[in-house]
Amino acid sequence: MANLVFELEKKFQPNDQQAGAKRIITKMSQLLEEEGLMILNPLGEAFTETRTDVEATIVGDGKGKLLITDVIKPVIYNRQDGKNMLVQRGVVLAGNK
Amino acid sequence: MATINFGIDLGTTNSLIARANNGTIEIFNNPAGFKETLPSVVAFRKERILIGDKAREYVEKDPRNVFAGFKRKMGTGESFFVPNTGNFITPIQLSTLVLQELKNFVYTGEMPASVVITIPASFDTVQSNATKEAGYAAGFKEVVLLQEPIAASLAFANKASDELLGQWLVYDLGGGTFDVAIIKIVNEEMKVVDHEGDNFLGGLDFDSLIVTKIVIPYLEEQYKVSDLALKMQSARGAYNKLYFKLLYKAEEAKITLSNQPVADIEFEFTDESGDDHEVILPVKRSQFEDIIRDRIEYSIDFINKLLQQNNLTAADMRETVLVGGSTYIPLVRELLKQRLQIPVNAGINPTTAVAIGAAYYAGSKTSYVQAVATTGGATAEADTTGIHVKMAYQKNSREQDEYFTAVIDGAPDGGKYRITREDGGYDSGIKPVKQRISEMLILLPGTVNIFKLKLYDAEQKLLPVNIADIVISQGKFSIYGQPLPNDICLEVDDTENNITQLEVIFEKNALLPLKKNITKTLSRSITKGSKDALLINVMEGSRYASPQSNLPIGIIAIKGTDLTADLVKGCDIDLSFEISESRDVTITAYIGMIDKEYRHVFNPTVRTVNITRLTEEAGYLLRVAQRGLDEMVRTEQYEQSTVLHDAVTALEEMQKKLARLTDDDVTDVKYQLDDQKRKLALIIDAAGKDQRTIQLKERYFWLKHVCNSLLAAAPNPALARRYTEVTANEQEWLATGSTTYLKRKIDELENLNWQIRRKDVEYVTQLYLYYAMKPLEEYRDAKRMKELRKRGDEALERKNADEITGIVYQMYELLINKHDEEPLEGTGLRG
Secondary structure: OHHHHHHHHHHHOOOOOOHHHHHHHHHHHHHHHHOOEEEEOOOOOEEOOOEOOEEEEEOOOOOOOEEEEEEEEOEEEEEEOOEEEEEEOEEEEEEOO | OOEOOEEEEEOOOEEEEEEEEOOEEEEOOOOOOOOOOEEOEEEEEOOEEEEOHHHHOOOOOOOOOEEEOHHHHOOOOOOEEEOOOOEEEOHHHHHHHHHHHHHOOOOOOEEOOEEEEEEOOOOOHHHHHHHHHHHHHOOOOEEEEEEHHHHHHHHHHHHOOOOOOOEEEEEEEOOOOEEEEEEEEEOOEEEEEEEEEEOOOOHHHHHHHHHHHHHHHHHHHHHOOOOHHHHHHOOOOOOHHHHHHHHHHHHHHHHHHOOOOEEEEEEEEEOOOOOEEEEEEEEEHHHHHHHHHHHHHHHHHHHHHHHHHOOOOHHHEEEEEEEOHHHHOHHHHHHHHHHHOOOEEOOOOOOOHHHHHHHHHHHHOEOOOOOEEEEOOEEOOOOOOOOEEEEEEOOEEOOOEEEEEEEEEOOOOOOEEEEEEOOOOEEOOEEEOOOEEEEEEEOOOOOEEEEEEEEEOOOOOEOOOOOOOEEEEEHHHOOOOOEOOOEEEEEEEEOOOOEEEEEEEEOOOOEOOEEEEEEEEEOOOEOOOOOOEEEEEEEEEOOOOOHHHOEEEEEEEEEHHHOOOOEOOOOEEEEEEEEOOOOOEEEEEEEOOOOEEEEEEEOOOOOOOOHHHHHHHHHHHHHHHHHHHHHHHHOOOHHHHHHHHHHHHHHHHHHHHHHHOOOOOOOOHHHHHHHHHHHHHHHHHHOOHHHHHHHHHHHHHHHHHHHHHHHHHOOOHHHHHHHHHHOOOHHHHHHHOOHHHHHHHHHHHHHHHHHHHOOOHHHHHHHHHHHHOOOHHHEOOHHHHHHHHHHHHHHHHHOOHHHHHHHHHHHHHHEOOOOOOOOOOOOOEEO
């Protein structure tokens, strides 16, 4: 469900005309958050070899400073008893800007 | 005598660790990412060793420093040069690193001393011994080997109700490799008769085929792009990024096609003219089967070859046991059945079958060494290493990462360290320890990040050093954040008790900035054009106090005259509340029914007083004060009653002033009246409070006792949970002395009490009799009442509690004088 909501969010982002649909998507996200899920979109963040929250395919020569250039699936944490647990690694493409 | 219990599938592509526990098997998940599988890949990145998923990411980009598939080289004299370290590494050392990594999956605190490790059927003595050596080097004191096809067969045998008899095939088609083995029971023991395989056949090939045989031809034809395969598969090709994305999508589609006849591959595609297209390409199972059929046929040829060289036929085999993720593909199962004409056994998860079988075996195998229990990162034995660790880092951070450094004295030569984040989102990899180490720790936003630093000796065995956790608060937990001095609440209606109450939005001491979204429903209809209004009233103060004594900090009034259509009771209102660090309060209300959004930013330097609301509150306070006054007079508390008498007079006076005020009054009278109202609310709340509190507490504890007894007599887990929720933090809120809150809790307990008892036929019968015996004159509709009595009497005979309850509700609704008080104006928001 979290992945589907993320997909929908991605689809509506560029289109500001769809305020009603976006509102419903935001509400769905909030419901998931209330259930303890933290859904993160790491797009544009630095990619390093120490990040175990994402599963990356490195595009290009993989040299120099790498950024997350595309997010196929978001990073999802579940919060229970005050503790966060990574329940889904983000599936991303990483490369040079 | 203890048993070994731990089993490891040390695979060519992926490895797993499992544990037997009195007949059940638990597979341990990777603490980084929580997957069951660990890719058997090791990467040497500058000064860091990465193992598993992170290492696999660099397979293509840094192949000279990343090692996969080394299992095939076990027992050979071959070693690999690692440019980044300048040293050679052997397959045994690489396997050791994988095995050590798997030990980290064991969250139970046990340090397994004995283990069963699986090996391919093709492993000779040297290769087997090499695997054992890797096990010992990884810190196991006892290593027992088990052949993979036997392990898989054990997993099936322990799950199946029928015993495995005679001979059978184990068909193992994984992500990248294929193996087939003939297993036979000889002298009550399973034995691998023979085996065959191909190291370059598996699921990855199928993903690639979907992209090259289905997606690329479609795109070429649809968008007139030529040589798309080249443009995708070349590292510098314009569509190289899309290729990797499509491989992932193809894998998803492949999995879907195992259960569905069609899978959609969705992606965005920019053609060579720069036009964007949203592509939804349906792939039929039949299409997928057409492109992989050759490869599956090829794998079955191996089986025939294997049977032939053992002078056997398929008919000699009892069944084909499936192992490996790619055996989920229906065509694999179909073709196997069709071509071999023997049953296919797919009774267990093919990905974990080998590890499960290894654990079963370990659970039955006696261990000659003892496992060591550990606490946290270090062993339970005393810290005798003489290693001292001094750490320095910023405990609060607003950055995405934070610099960490530590001075480590007394670390052994060749020692290593590793830092991991507790939630699984960060892993430094294994790095050589120096006297001073430093690391950029990546932080999860808006939360407390806990990292663990562990030290290892040169053989990568964990050193029993007691090291405190590294705790860094990111974002709003920063010491720079400003805490809220009071609760921020929303005023809502309690229609049952005819009052309004506070619902907390942000708790006292929460750190700014804050944002919260909630959805409420309308407690009454608001007619278009009427003077009625929906009030979204945000207040600052104690959530336990009455709304009237709290400070209003922002209110939106949606009046009937502003509406384009009626608002119907029960419709949803989405509310969003934001408080910035500079304490601006933003309230947004969206009513879906009329598709309209109301938004207002309230600056705390400007007080907002809504005259409609103030008038209602004054009226409510007057009623409460009058009731209190009457009660005091009745109980002859004349001295205390003077306070309430004065309050009643003041409120009557206030009502007169309010009646003269217009909505757009520009004087400061409304502010004065609002101040006066809050003071009066406090006075009324305090008058006779002690006695009232005692009475309410008595009622509260009595209801608690009743609920407890009822739940003990008829246990109900859901209602017992609700009871715990209602009575949670009791000491805390009882200490506030809030009668309003105490009343709310009493209501909740009464409601719970009813929920428990509504299933009790005896209880609902008594209730029914109470209403049924009332004179008909007390009901609005005598004829209807007679019908209800008739139906009720029948329901009594059937002893159906739900039916009786339903009739009681209907009778109650017919009562003429059921509401003693005037209807609540309130906010219009249901509490």
